[in-house]
Amino acid sequence: MRKKIVAGNWKMNLTREAGTMLISEVVNMVRDEVNSQVQVVLCMPYPYLGFAKRMFRSQANIALGAQNCHEKPAGAYTGEVSASILRSFEVDYVIVGHSERREYFKESDELLAEKVRQVLANQMTPIFCCGESLALRQNGDYVGFVKQQLTTGLFHLPAQDFIRVVIAYEPIWAIGTGLTASPEQAQEMHAALRQHIANHYGETVAAHTTLLYGGSCNAQNAPSLFACPDVDGGLIGGASLKSREFVNICKSLPA
Numbered sequence: 165m166r167k168k169i170v171a172g173n174w175k176m177n178l179t180r181e182a183g184t185m186l187i188s189e190v191v192n193m194v195r196d197e198v199n200s201q202v203q204v205v206l207c208m209p210y211p212y213l214g215f216a217k218r219m220f221r222s223q224a225n226i227a228l229g230a231q232n233c234h235e236k237p238a239g240a241y242t243g244e245v246s247a248s249i250l251r252s253f254e255v256d257y258v259i260v261g262h263s264e265r266r267e268y269f270k271e272s273d274e275l276l277a278e279k280v281r282q283v284l285a286n287q288m289t290p291i292f293c294c295g296e297s298l299a300l301r302q303n304g305d306y307v308g309f310v311k312q313q314l315t316t317g318l319f320h321l322p323a324q325d326f327i328r329v330v331i332a333y334e335p336i337w338a339i340g341t342g343l344t345a346s347p348e349q350a351q352e353m354h355a356a357l358r359q360h361i362a363n364h365y366g367e368t369v370a371a372h373t374t375l376l377y378g379g380s381c382n383a384q385n386a387p388s389l390f391a392c393p394d395v396d397g398g399l400i401g402g403a404s405l406k407s408r409e410f411v412n413i414c415k416s417l418p419a
């Protein structure tokens with residue numbers, strides 16, 4: 165059975181008081197309402213990581229996530245944070261290759277392959293993001309493009325490492341736009357990616373790979389997206405900033 169995951173990506177939002185309040189509300193609601201088989205991940209800005217874990221350490225189905233890390237193990241990279249620093253603060257998951265980082269920070273799949281290596285070498289789980297632009301969706305081989313992102317970013321890994329990676333399909337045209345992929349569009353891509361993984365690593369590895377959907381997911385559309393056979397949960401941006409909405413999304417994921 166593959167893991168079912170809902171991960172919240174706060175991005176660069178919420179100062180200390182509001183962020184602490186959000187963590188505490190989510191922790192209480194997840195404890196009382198969310199099936200313990202669903203793994204909830206909170207990916208917050210770096211300064212929270214030092215204390216957030218203490219707020220949910222006793223709750224096994226909430227994990228701590230970061231939104232990025234540097235591709236080098238250590239050194240003179242002022243302002244950057246390495247995977248080993250994250251692990252020393254008990255981070256469990258790291259988002260790698262979010263489309264905002266690909267676009268604004270020019271992160272290539274080759275660079276992301278290095279980040280994935282660092283995350284895995286430090287016993288954390290990468291959430292590897294992929295997805296096509298609107299122009300590609302309308303006029304190009306969008307499935308082929310996303311498959312290639314996986315090939316370059318991940319297929320250098322041996323199977324025993326690849327199996328530890330979570331993949332998030334996030335069509336760029338759906339992120340923060342209110343334009344969600346339909347369940348049919350999400351399923352089409354997820355099934356194609358699972359087949360792509362099967363072709364490279366075999367059916368068993370593919371069947372165990374967790375594939376998340378992300379892009380304007382909310383409590384209304386999550387149930388139909390999560391009902392798709394190849395959608396194993398979600399990566400949630402804007403809606404993860406509202407405790408009730410986020411926990412309702414978590415509750416709609418069949419365990």
Ligand code: PEP
Binds near residue numbers: 338341378380
């Ligand atoms: C995201 O940034 O990963 C995301 C899915 O954002 P949103 O849910 O706001 O579209």
